[in-house]
Amino acid sequence: MGRRVLITGLDTFWGGRMAQALESDPEVEMILGMGTREPSVPLERAEFVRADQTYSILSRIVRATQVDTIVHTFLVVDSTRVPGRALHEINVIGTMNLLAAAGQSGSPVRQVVVKSSTQVYGSAATDPAWFREEMPRTSAARTRVERSLLEVEGFVRDFAEDNPATVVSVLRFANVLGTDIVTPISINLSRPLCPAIAGYDPLLQFVEEDDVTRCLEHVTRHRVPGLYNVAGAGKLPWSEVAAICGTRLLPISPVATHGAAAPLVRLGLIEFPPELESLLRYGRGVDTSRIGKTGFSCRYTSAGAVESFIRAVRLRRSVGDDPPSYTYSQDIEQFFRHSPAVLHAQGEG
């Protein structure tokens, strides 16, 4: 029997990407995606179920569908996306319900994959140049995203301890850049002026969006247990990132930074969420040798991810945004999946 996979956040960037990636895997028999909205990417065979963001009906779904793998991509790592309360609901309460469902007695779940972020390490002057997975952060978590991710990883650790038979994989991704993803960093870098904190030029690491999907797929396919950092090779200073992207640095006062940036954020000139404030001061580096030992390596270096991102921006500047090529329609999707008229030639039986 093939694998039956549940993906959270099918409507989000990573859920959609991950579902697309798994669809081409013949070993995956069934893909079930949960989301609060309809999927925004075309999917061949993944099933979509609408659920509220805290997944209160998850226990029922897990029992009914007998999924053996849960890929938890629906964790918000960008505080500009959702209000603070919703962030807590999605990350903390959502994960809690997810793990409760996965750990219920007689649960069919054999693997849980969680997409976390290197934000759990924070960013401070006292940090080592390279964080290994087992190193604790050196400063207290100040932003909502960091606090919620720490809480999430705590739940996952407990879950792994309570369910030793289940493979638990946690991936901490560095800041993502790529052709399609939109983050506060990518928004800043695509504008003519990009914020920097005066007097600081931190070293940063990036991971390309395709490498993120590839890595999630890698640990899912090979059932790799454990906690891993994922980032492109090398680090580069923020000034160099800006130079590659052809944007000018807009220095913000190193004291009272938050207050100085607030009017610029309000005017829509820059994106400056709290998690960017400490990052643009001290940067962050994570050691990726552990994931390398499992046989995975990123195709893009940190500088390569920046290059990939800015090439896509340049193309969009010339030809404009792609029109949305796909809108989800329940009737059509149901027809293709379940109508007797559609012949499922490949991979059946």
Place this chain on the structure above:
Amino acid sequence: MTTPKETMVRPDRAALVPLPRMQDAAVAGQRRSDVDEWGRSEHSREVARRIFGPLYDKWFRVEWEGLEKIPRAGGALLVANHAGAIPSDAPVIMHGIEVELGRPVYGMADFFFRGVPWFGTVWARVGGVPAHPDNALRLLRDQGQLALVFPEGTKGPSKTYADRYRLRRFGRGGFVEIAMRAGVPVVPIAVVGAEESMPILFRLPGLAKVLGVPYVPVTANMLLFGPLGLAAYFPAKFKLRVLDPVTFDVPSGQERYSKSRIMEEAEKIRTTMQETIYEMLRERRSVWFG
């Protein structure tokens, strides 16, 4: 024995200090600056060398002894005594070894510098690295670099002129443990001259607390030159003596080493350095002319 200056060929200026190897060739091709993973930039070093060169040659008239004891390849932990309100010994040692041996030196210092705007960035570009044990281990073991530490920490440069050339406590001997774990030798360097280049008359602990800095010194230079005294060193003659490298007879890579062994080794190194400094002071005829 001939002096090291004669026996050593000066490397080509353009390739004065070989950059640490990038993780892969692909990274190098995509990069626009030469800032390495520690924040050090060879271009910034070149500028720093050009500025500091005349000071090194003409002002401090630095003289080395036993430079051949510093390994030409592979990791080694350099430890030195630390002095002067704004210590001049760190740039002297880093400049000297880079110019004479053509090897980069990473100067490890308190995290405090990293947090100071502008200064922290410049400090990192010219080879400053926060003194995190893991940073030291990577530099020494994985990358085979030279790392310079001052085991006295801020207790060294913050001592007043009355205590000159009296080595402070060597912390908790962390440098010995790192060298043991990395499996590299410790190379002690005794420095004479830094104390007199910017002597501290007294400190202002109250102001230091308000400013959030380790210490606020009032130096003789300030009394003479006013605010300029922050940057104006006295032309004390610098003499540096490299002592025999110390290797430890313990397996490398251990998570923990015997604390008593660490303290014993650290104290041994400290005593040797202290004795060497007194020896050098006995030989010194003049503070200004050596």
